[in-house]
Amino acid sequence: MKVAPDKTCMQFSIRRSKLPSSETHPEESMYKRLGVSAWLNHLNELGQVEEEYKLRKAIFFGGIDVSIRGEVWPFLLRYYSHESTSEEREALRLQKRKEYSEIQQKRLSMTPEEHRAFWRNVQFTVDKDVVRTDRNNQFFRGEDNPNVESMRRILLNYAVYNPAVGYSQGMSDLVAPILAEVLDESDTFWCFVGLMQNTIFVSSPRDEDMEKQLLYLRELLRLTHVRFYQHLVSLGEDGLQMLFCHRWLLLCFKREFPEAEALRIWEACWAHYQEADV
Known part of the structure; x- marks a missing residue:
């Protein structure tokens, strides 16, 4: 953090962390963003989506080109079925x-x-x-x-x-x-x-649904960030309520990331890749 010469404002420098290859998925860099030609290759002559699993995998890793989001998102959001013509x-x-x-x-x-x-x-x-x-x-x-x-x-x-x-x-x-x-x-x-x-990524405003999402998050923290989890436990009930992340869940991280990155997160979650029940 640097203080401006006139001390009228404070400037923050944000560094984007880069995960080492050992912590990324082995297929992370194998898929490009789903473009028009790749999307059309998944449609047969009747307009039905073929190889749905491969499509969801490609979207999960590569995202969707902005030019075809309006056409693909209705499939991800279950408005259209993949079998429909x-x-x-x-x-x-x-x-x-x-x-x-x-x-x-x-x-x-x-x-x-x-x-x-x-x-x-x-x-x-x-x-x-x-x-x-x-x-x-x-x-x-x-x-x-x-x-x-x-x-x-x-x-x-x-x-x-x-x-x-x-x-x-x-x-x-x-x-x-x-x-x-x-x-x-x-x-x-x-x-x-x-x-x-x-979609499991959006938590409805009801308290019981939010608590269910927080339960998942607490368990993830317990397994992946033990020291931080123990710190929350040491704070008592207030710490475990995790009020700081309620907006993350309700708005699907929309206000925590630039729009392009937030929508990329949405697409990855909507793809339901590697889920038993889609």
Whole structure:
């Protein structure tokens, strides 16, 4: 750390650690980022994904080129099945667009009393969050940006679709990157549904789910960083609550890394490589 000459500010120098080869996966450098040609090679003449395991492995190690994220992410988020044909996916999109419209209509058709309760429990927080989510991203930048309104509708409609979860602060941070890549509002909504239902990487806002994730993290620390784990134990209950990492879990490390790296982490987790049940 260096103090500026005029002492009006402090400058921090951050060094990125580089793991020695002995600590990296032996296949770490064998896979390039999944590009257009490699992706097309995984599709047969009907548009079905072939060699799914190899595809997930390639994504886990190499990530996905930005140009095709919008096409590949719906598969990773279980909106599309790998066995589906191009025609079946188009039919699904039409069906899901109709379902999404019905969900929105249900929200818009609330009685005055229902709407007051919804505004108090959901909409008030959503309205505050969306206007400050990813505003540095060109996709959401500027006043009266229609993409911000799309994000707002997705979150409000999700609260109607899944009232047991509703909306909690931080969910806008999960929706925004998906919308910016997938672009279509209805498709993004169903991708977000898949994210909340099918990935172990996102912890829903419920306390029991967060505690389950913290349990996994404590066990990992106990096995891999014994001294740090023992330090947390020595601090008592406060140390083991690990309040410092709650945001990591709720926002999937989105605010702890530059966006490009955070989304790369998301893709690796969504690939579910080397998991028994995918």
